[in-house]
Amino acid sequence: MIQLILSLFVGLVLVVSLYFFARRAKPSAEGSAQQLREARQTLDSLQYGLLPNDLVERIFAREDLEYVFSAAPPDVQSLFLADRKNVALGWVRRVRAAVLELMRFHRGHARLHARLSFSTEIRLALNFAGLLTACRLLQITFYLRGPYAAPGMVRTAAAAASRVCSISENSLAFLNVKGVDPLNSGAARHRA
């Protein structure tokens, strides 16, 4: 009798698990497309908005610090440091948020659309983990010691983020629509 009850219980648990698994495995086409679009936007914002070398180098350029400290009065120096700290913190916060967004996307959907090899998946997971840790460390460093405290770590984080972008790009490559007239889309872009 006890065995029968146990078997029924295990069976019930399995059926319930299967039900939830089936519900999760079938995202609606509309929701899926929306998430793909969002992932593409996140990737674009990371690649073209936050990670271009010239922007990163400019934000963390020591030459600005040296110039301001040699040419500006103390109140302007404080203003400069506060501004740069805010920008540096904003930069790392946005990189981290974009990486988290891409990670969520990969965990939930990328495997349904792209055939990533096991080694690529492992590499991606390690990159995500390393990058998130680096971002958190950078946030703490910027907060405590200012935006110029860890130039090496900034470069490492930016390089790791670029690697993650390249891998993510492969899994989202099918979203790149060819043959779209850039001028027509450009006209819309000019509207404020």
Place this chain on the structure above:
Amino acid sequence: MKKSINLTDVELAADDLRRHTLSHMPEPLERMIYLGSTRDYNTGLYYHDGLASRFSDEVACEALANCHREAYRMLLSSSVEDLVLQIDSYIRSTHAAPRDFIAAWKSLQPYRVAVPASTDPLAVEFLCGNVRVALAIWAAHRDGRSRQRPDASPQLSPVR
């Protein structure tokens, strides 16, 4: 604006703009402020009578937008020291009284609305911070020097 336009025409119009109107504005700051002012803030479209009469409204709009983005990118990659020099050059070109200029720029911050559309907010924040600091350095040098010689130009680059 829906009409499709020729890329070559846009390039020609942009070259024309660089060779004529923009050749009088060598600094990216001045270019960005000027090109931002050619944009209708209600529609986001750029207008330039001379360019439109030579090409078309659409081509002129696209060329102005391209040059605007170009000036913005150049300004974004300028160092603070370079920005101080650009502000100095711009103030001279406007012939405005420096005190009025500084007061207006500090309160109205016209550079905020002069950036192209669809630019990254963090980059805009970075640029505006740099301009604010450069403006403060320019004003500090001017005030410091004004106490010595009221008509002399500020020593803008002590590092050099």
